[in-house]
Amino acid sequence: MRIGELARVTGSTARALRHYEQAGLIGSSRAANGYRVYDGSAAVRVRNIRSLLAAGFTLEDVRPFLCCLDGDVLANPPSATALRIARKRLAVLERRIAVQTEARNRLVAALAAAGGG
Numbered sequence: 001m002r003i004g005e006l007a008r009v010t011g012s013t014a015r016a017l018r019h020y021e022q023a024g025l026i027g028s029s030r031a032a033n034g035y036r037v038y039d040g041s042a043a044v045r046v047r048n049i050r051s052l053l054a055a056g057f058t059l060e061d062v063r064p065f066l067c068c069l070d071g072d073v074l075a076n077p078p079s080a081t082a083l084r085i086a087r088k089r090l091a092v093l094e095r096r097i098a099v100q101t102e103a104r105n106r107l108v109a110a111l112a113a114a115g116g117g
Contacts, residue, residue, distance in 0.1 A: 001043075003028075003036045010046040017046065023059045025049055025066065045069045056089045 003014045020026045021036075026045055028036040048069045052062050064081050065073060078086070 001038050001040070002031075003038070006038050006042055006046065009043050010050065012046055012050060020046065020049055020059070023063075025059065025062060025069070041070050044071070048073045055086075056093050057085065058089070061085050061089060 001009075003017055006012070007014045007017055017026065018036075021028060026038070026042055026049070028038050028042075031037050048065070049059075049062055051073065052065065053059070062069075064085065068076065
């Protein structure tokens, strides 16, 4: 399938697919006209990549999962590496949430002090 079709069936964009390919997470061949051509298994792989990204992982975090991206990523018990990456990513997200919560609290306090709260 061509890049537009893969984007459509996975809810992705062609730009994201090119980015995943550049990162080495998916591969394609080239048709005679130069268009990227993906095999049918690419859709499963892209959906898994998108699921991991939606869970807060980065593309670099996804790399260790390459061996299981073509199947059900969550079907098997997580490896020690997967758990380490997930814990690290969770810590990053929790720090970001704390920073954003503090900024929100300061803004609420400033609005209240100004009588606009």
